Amino acid sequence: MSTRVAVRKNSYKDSVRLLEATRAILGSPGVSWGWALMATPANLETLAEQGIAGDVEGAAANDLVLAVRAEDDDSAAAALETASETLFAATAQEAKGDVPNATDLGQALAERPDANVAIISVPGSYAALETHKALTAGLNVLLFSDNVPLQEEIELKERARDLGRLVMGPGAGTAMIAGAGLGFANRVSAGPVGIVAAAGTGAQEVMSLLDRWGIGVSHVIGVGGRDLSPEVGGLMAESALRALDADERTQAILLVSKPPSREVAERLLKVPTKPTVAALMGLRDSLSTPDHVTVVNTLERGAAETIALVGGSTPDLVQGSAEQVATLITGLAPTRRKVVGLYSGGTLCYEALTIATDHLGAIHSNVPLDKSLTVDSAKPDSHLFLDLGEEEYTVGRPHPMIDPQARIEFLERQVDDAGVAAVLLDVVIGDGAHDDPAGMLAPAIEKVTGSGAIVVAYVLGTELDPQGFASQQETLRRAGCIVTETAARAALAASAIALRDPALVAAEL
CATH class of the missing domain: 3.30.1360 (Gyrase A; domain 2)
Structure with missing residues (x-):
C-alpha cells in the first residue's frame, strides 16, 4: 500500500x-x-x-x-x-487564451459585463464578504458555501431584497434559471412551472417528476434550508415568489420545503396570485391559505397537484411494485423485519422518514424526526435511515452523490444482518452527480439481495440527464432491486416489505 x-x-x-x-x-x-x-x-x-x-x-x-x-x-x-x-x-x-483569465469579481465583470448571476463557493467565513461584493455589482447570487452564520445570512438577504436581487442560499446546491442549471441540477424541458425550494434534492425531485410526466419548468430558485425559519422569515422565498408571479413564462408555482414556520408559510402563500402548490414535507397542521393555493405534505403530491394545475396528468405511480413486493416477501425469513435507508439526498431521507414513520413507528436516524431517536440509541432491530450527505459522513470524502463509495460500504454491512427486511436507496443523477451511480452500487446490491434481504431503489433524474434515467433504472433492476416511480413510493414499498403488506405500496399520500 x-x-x-x-x-x-x-x-x-x-x-x-x-x-x-x-x-x-x-x-x-x-x-x-x-x-x-x-x-x-x-x-x-x-x-x-x-x-x-x-x-x-x-x-x-x-x-x-x-x-x-x-x-x-x-x-x-x-x-x-x-x-x-x-x-x-x-x-x-x-x-x-481560450478562457478569460479573471482572478476576482471585478475582472470577471469586465470580461462578462452582461452577467447577472454570480456563483460563490468559498469557505463560510468569507462568503458574506464575497456576496456583498456581488450584490454591490448588481448581481444575483447562488451561494453554494455553507457554514455561513445565521445573522450574516439575514443581513445578506435583507440587502438583496432591498436591491431587488436574489441570494440563493447559503448551502444552495440546486437552481435553474431560464434553463441554465446551477450546482447539482437535472436537465428538464422548458415549461410553465416555476419552483421555489428550500430543499436541494426536493427541488431536483419535483423538477424531474414534472419533466418525466410531460410538464416542463421555467425556473428553479433555491433559497437555502433556513429561509423559511422564523429567524430568516422567508426573505428570499418571498422575493422568489414575487419574481415567478411576475414572470410571463410561469403559469403555476410550486413551493418546496421541510415544515416551515407556520407564520412564515401563511404569509408567503398569500404572496403569489398565480395557482400555487406548497409541498411542505411532513406538515401535520392545516394552514390558512387563499383558495388558489393547495398545501400537501409530500413531493410526489406536490408534483401531481401542480401537473393538474397546468392541464397534465399523473401516470400510474405503483406500476407493478405491489406485485413485486407480494412475490418477494414470500421468500423473506420471518426474522427479517427491519428497514435500513441509505440516502444521498437529505430531503429525500427526510421525506422517507415522514412517510415510513406513519407505518413503521419509530425510526432512528442521524437526522431524526424525534431528536431522541439517534443512531447511537438504535438497537439491533431498530429501523435506521441515514442521510449520508451530512457532515459526519462526508469529512474527508466527497458527497455520496459524487462518490458512491460510502454507500457501498454501508450496503455491504447489511449482508451480515439477518434482521434486515429491506434496504432503501436513492440514486440521484444529473449534472454534478457521479457518471454511473447505479453501476457502482450494483455489485453491493447483488450481495445484499443474495443474503436474503430486498433492496428498493429510486432513481431521481430525467432522460435528458447525461447518465440516462432508463439505463440507470435498468441497471438497478438487473441487480435485483424493486425500482419505484417516485421517492415516496420507495418509502412505502420498503414499509410494505417490513410489514408484509403489499397493498401499502399503493397507499394514498
Whole structure:
C-alpha cells in the first residue's frame, strides 16, 4: 500500500473544484482512499486521523493538498497526476487564451459585463464578504458555501431584497434559471412551472417528476434550508415568489420545503396570485391559505397537484411494485423485519422518514424526526435511515452523490444482518452527480439481495440527464432491486416489505 501527498502553496480552489478533483482521485485505478482539500485546521486534523501529518507540516489554509492511498506507488502517482490535471485544466486554458483569465469579481465583470448571476463557493467565513461584493455589482447570487452564520445570512438577504436581487442560499446546491442549471441540477424541458425550494434534492425531485410526466419548468430558485425559519422569515422565498408571479413564462408555482414556520408559510402563500402548490414535507397542521393555493405534505403530491394545475396528468405511480413486493416477501425469513435507508439526498431521507414513520413507528436516524431517536440509541432491530450527505459522513470524502463509495460500504454491512427486511436507496443523477451511480452500487446490491434481504431503489433524474434515467433504472433492476416511480413510493414499498403488506405500496399520500 502506498500513501502519497502533494502540497501546492497558495493554490486556492473552491469546493466545487475540490469535489471534482477528489472524484478524479477516487476513480483512478488501484486507489482505496483519496482527498483534494484546502489545508484548513479542521481538514488537517482529519488528515492526521488518516495517518497523514508530517507530509503537510507547515501547510496553511490557502495551500492545496492532494492525498491518496493506493495499492502501489505507480497507482498513487497516477491518481495525483489525474487530480492535478482536473484542477488545473482551466488554468492551462486561460494561459492559452481560450478562457478569460479573471482572478476576482471585478475582472470577471469586465470580461462578462452582461452577467447577472454570480456563483460563490468559498469557505463560510468569507462568503458574506464575497456576496456583498456581488450584490454591490448588481448581481444575483447562488451561494453554494455553507457554514455561513445565521445573522450574516439575514443581513445578506435583507440587502438583496432591498436591491431587488436574489441570494440563493447559503448551502444552495440546486437552481435553474431560464434553463441554465446551477450546482447539482437535472436537465428538464422548458415549461410553465416555476419552483421555489428550500430543499436541494426536493427541488431536483419535483423538477424531474414534472419533466418525466410531460410538464416542463421555467425556473428553479433555491433559497437555502433556513429561509423559511422564523429567524430568516422567508426573505428570499418571498422575493422568489414575487419574481415567478411576475414572470410571463410561469403559469403555476410550486413551493418546496421541510415544515416551515407556520407564520412564515401563511404569509408567503398569500404572496403569489398565480395557482400555487406548497409541498411542505411532513406538515401535520392545516394552514390558512387563499383558495388558489393547495398545501400537501409530500413531493410526489406536490408534483401531481401542480401537473393538474397546468392541464397534465399523473401516470400510474405503483406500476407493478405491489406485485413485486407480494412475490418477494414470500421468500423473506420471518426474522427479517427491519428497514435500513441509505440516502444521498437529505430531503429525500427526510421525506422517507415522514412517510415510513406513519407505518413503521419509530425510526432512528442521524437526522431524526424525534431528536431522541439517534443512531447511537438504535438497537439491533431498530429501523435506521441515514442521510449520508451530512457532515459526519462526508469529512474527508466527497458527497455520496459524487462518490458512491460510502454507500457501498454501508450496503455491504447489511449482508451480515439477518434482521434486515429491506434496504432503501436513492440514486440521484444529473449534472454534478457521479457518471454511473447505479453501476457502482450494483455489485453491493447483488450481495445484499443474495443474503436474503430486498433492496428498493429510486432513481431521481430525467432522460435528458447525461447518465440516462432508463439505463440507470435498468441497471438497478438487473441487480435485483424493486425500482419505484417516485421517492415516496420507495418509502412505502420498503414499509410494505417490513410489514408484509403489499397493498401499502399503493397507499394514498
